[in-house]
Amino acid sequence: MVEKWIKRFYAFLLYLFLYAPIIVLIVYSFNSSKSRGKWEGFTLKWYVELFKDRQIMEALYYTVLVAFLASIIATIIGTLAAIGIHDAGPVKKKLLLNLNYLPVLNPDIVTGVALMSLYIFVGKQMGLVTMLLSHITFNVPYVVLSVLPKLKQLNKHLAEAAMDLGATPFYAFRKVVLPEIMPGIVSGALIAFTMSIDDFVISFFTTGSGVQNLSIKIFSMARRGLNPKINALSTLMFLTVLILLLIINRKSSLEIKGKDDVA
Amino acid sequence: MALATAGCSKEDQVVLNVYNWGDYIDESVIKEFEKEYNIKVNYEDYATNEEMYVKIKSGGTNYDVVFPSDYMIEKMIKEDLLLKLDMNNIPNFANIDDRFKNLDFDPNNEYSVPYMWGTLGIIYNTKMVQEPVDSWDILWDSKYEGQILMLDSQRDSIGVALKKLGYSLNTRDINELEQAKEELIKQKPLLLAYVGDEVKDMMIGEEAALAVVWSGDAVYMMSENKDLRYVVPKEGSNYWFDNMVIPKTSQNKKEAELFINFMCKPEIGLKNTQYIGYSTTNKETMKLLDSEILNNEVAYPSNDIINNCEVFLDLGDFIKEYDRVWTDIKS
Secondary structure, eight states: OHHHHHHHHHHHHHHHHHHHHHHHHHHHTTBSSSOSSOOOOBOOHHHHHHHHOHHHHHHHHHHHHHHHHHHHHHHHHHHHHHHHHHHSOHHHHHHHHHHHHHHHHSOHHHHHHHHHHHHHHTTOOOSHHHHHHHHHHHHHHHHHHHHHHHHHHSOHHHHHHHHHTTOOHHHHIIIIIHHHHHHHHHHHHHHHHHHHHHOOHHHHHHOOTTOOOHHHHHHHTTTTOOOHHHHHHHHHHHHHHHHHHHHHHHHHHHHHHHHHHHO | OTTOOTTOOGGGOOEEEEEEETTOSOHHHHHHHHHHHTOEEEEEEESSHHHHHHHHHHOSOOOSEEOOBHHHHHHHHHTTOBOOOOGGGOGGGGGBOGGGSSOTTSTTOSSEEEEEEEEEEEEEETTTOOSOOOSGGGGGOGGGTTOEEEESOHHHHHHHHHHHTTOOTTOOOHHHHHHHHHHHHHHGGGEEEEESTTHHHHHHTTOOSEEEEEHHHHHHHHHHOTTEEEEOOTTOOBEEEEEEEOBTTOSOHHHHHHHHHHHTSHHHHHHHHHHHOSEEOBHHHHHHSOHHHHTOTTTSOOHHHHHTOBOOOOOGGGHHHHHHHHHHHHO
């Protein structure tokens, strides 16, 4: 009995620790005072002002645009790269894998400064293109890492059997390999998308010409104090992620159920 | 306006890259400028002078107008990062209050036009501090143990101690600096904390009695909590400026000067100062302000107070000594 109680208490503490900041953030997005120091009553005005703020909306636009494009492009490059690495000989495979790990382990600041130096070296003006290229660069290794395990699970004779039955290699890839590794590709794309939305350091060093994402925009407001508009925006983003998560969970549980039915 | 590119097609519309502090302009001003001159403005923000400096120094950017603070302007002039302004293109420079021209960081205003300014002082809660506050000494009064907040900012906090001792806050005398260090170490047990931006919420929420803050923030805090008062101590303090400059990265100097000139228009200055809540440097704008704001000693202190203030100057290599002293204090 006591043990059970301790377990519950431990779980409660753990989740309180994880979610308390988010709850406070959400609650204060409805505070009619600009200060986090006191509560002055319920309001929705920060949500209204948020959508009227041209600059925050522009930053949101660039954030989503870059995250969307970068995750799609990185997913394509990363999936193809994973297939290549999977099919490589043992020595080459090990080398390629380690080369893939390095950028993941590298601190963001090193990646950011390195990319900046590269763009300056080739004389590229900082802006949307440089930021997008940087995001693709740091996303590709994550996609590779999430697709590779699925390839390992894949029965390599499946594609061969398809080709024996007359499928062209591309047709076999599309109809046999791709559906099998799809969960890995989807989770890779999702990781890439969230990494891209998250990023501050690399974006900071590689942007210019009036292009800035939300993290840079929010950070720049620090001197004058964060606005509750930012709380409102964060609340909306949190809810979006939550809904996305629920949809994915539901979809995958349905899939599992569907498979069980067939079996 | 001979410079206006009205009538040109969208493709050859000039694009001006403006790089400013976060939340430091009334957005409608940008739109107005774009409409009036048919120039597109790319607007970006930064949080610290150092951040902005890195972006300009390392290259790869093409900012046309930036808004550095005093000591950073001096540093950028020394490092040859700024273009000289042609004041013939900025006739509205005449609107700037003479008190804010020809300051030590840019002696003849060859490179910069003042935008906003303010002072450093003490904000206190009259419910907790009954005696009159007029000196830095109160921050060393053991009566207020555990109720004092200092800024977690090297130059500002060391500056407070230097001013308390009657020295310049740009001192390069190692003895004076060591004395300031001793003062701050002595003060440390009395402090609640060294704080950053959260000072605003803490003072509004009455978590502390006294805090060192900038005047612009003081105006906001006082509007949220009626028991707060702000004072610039009699020993003198720091006053700071954010000025408009054109970095060497600019490719549209004429349009950049047009923008600076536009920002110095009295009505435009009014919009900005009302939105930001900081004090304007524009004397024509001041005439448009409510007398209530203008007579507010927090935002627009008397000449006696101003004359007693110093700007921060770039210390060159001597800043290493400040770094060392600050580390000793914080550890």
